[in-house]
Amino acid sequence: MSNLKELINRVNTVSSIVKMTSAMKLVSSRNLKKTQEKLLNLNFYKSNIEKIFKILLLNNNNFLLKKNKKNKNTILLIVLTSNRGLCGSFNNFLLKISNYLINNFLKKKNIYILFFGKKGKELFYKKYPIYVSNSNLIENINFNILSNIINDIYKNYKIGNFIKIIMIYNNSKNIYKKFISIKQILPVKINKHFFLKKKKDFRFEPSKKKILKFLFPEMLKLKIYNSILESKISEHSSRMMAMQKAKENGLKIKKELLYYFNKIRKENITKEILEIIGGI
Template sequence: MASLKEVRSRIASVNSTQQITKAMKMVAAAKLRRAQDAIIQMRPYAQKLGEMLGTVSAGAELAGESPYKRVRAVERVLLIVVTSDRGLCGAFNTNVVKAALTVISERYADQARRGNVEILAIGKKGAEAFARRGFKVNTTYIDTFASLSFGRVRAAAEDAMQRFASGQYDVVEIVYNEFKNVATQIIRVEQMLPIVSTSPNSTRTKASNVNYIFEPSEEEIITELIPKTLKIQLYKAVLESNASEHGARMTAMDKATENAGELLKELRLVYNRTRQAAITKEILEIVGGAEALAG
């Protein structure tokens, strides 16, 4: 049985850890509110922008000439993996890494064997995980979350777009956590390039039934709209991941605080039992000594 001093030391240690987890939960809750507001405001804009692009490009020949819609034989792949910079957020980062590895093994196994799969890491945890596994990792935008802004994410999107247009990559996909609520994050894998039109038949039917007046010209609208939609797509993914991270960390710290509380109960019970045993032993020794003297 552990001594009273050891048990007191463990109680003090667990109590200190519990205070830290409580503080981290409060910090995560404060950050989550801001991150949640940002993604809730972004979702309708991103959705409408995508719908607008699909509607306009369905009946526009110029959209088909865009370098971002060129479908080529897949030889070189870029995966944009969005994770966090820090841990202590449960399985948040592990799930993203597992999803990305699944995509590679199921879709791009041959390219991976030839070393033609590159990871663009947004977040340090993802960069570290794939570097350990021997993948080529682009860490240019690893510190995006240190000062999260549209400008920083736009630079990453423009880099991927430029390399795709020049033929350096044949496909670009994004792997990230979508925020549902504090306790739930959904893994999403989205193809960024080449652009894939959603429900093309219905979109083309709608476009054929409507006569559009383009102002400015159709060419200018298509040329401006496609790159902007791609940048917003990546920015939305990063905002989703940011909110998901804080939600996952809040949940993890709440669970850690509860576990610390349960452990404290057990340690205090052990402490009381140990203390009672020590007192009983001392009493027995005193009684034994007194009887010996009397005899």
């Protein structure tokens, strides 16, 4: 009887886990759709801002070359992870690639790290100086708070505290195809062929340079905000798949446990019947 009680307790535990993973999958699915809608709305605005920015750069391409090289060896690495686990290899693979990037390509550089999400900080906080760590922003994306952080980054870049700013995060083509994105945020790279193309010239007020000075940090904010949304989409889809896999495994284990439960129960009943017959 003790074996039967133990088995039924395990069946109940597995059933609870299956219910929990099913609920988490539904929550992730809802969050995924919301984030995809945000990204879709942002992309239209972002693409138009980038078009205006490129038009402004015509005959003003030196704007991007003005850099203070005070600290030639200092790089800021922005790492986007999640606060929570239960999302497969979402964090582990990203952190392995980040570590590989630092050890092989940025080995001779002074690295400062900006973390969005707790999981990245847990691995790197003892190894490298942390520029900023914000775990709340990755869960509840607040554009105003993000703007303040990016304004501070851009200010430090302009005065030469950083020679380069690189961002690394999880991205995805769809729910099943995921990859790691490594983007150079600053200095901005523009295709040289763009400046050779003849474009219609527009009149800008007050002037191209003044508009560029205002628009450039705004474009950076949109770029980083866009990457955070892409990372969140990848996180939600990874968690959906992890929970689906956990649910399938749970149902499989439950089926096996019920099989053993019924087998032992049948054996016990047969044994009791034989004892009764023998007693007669």
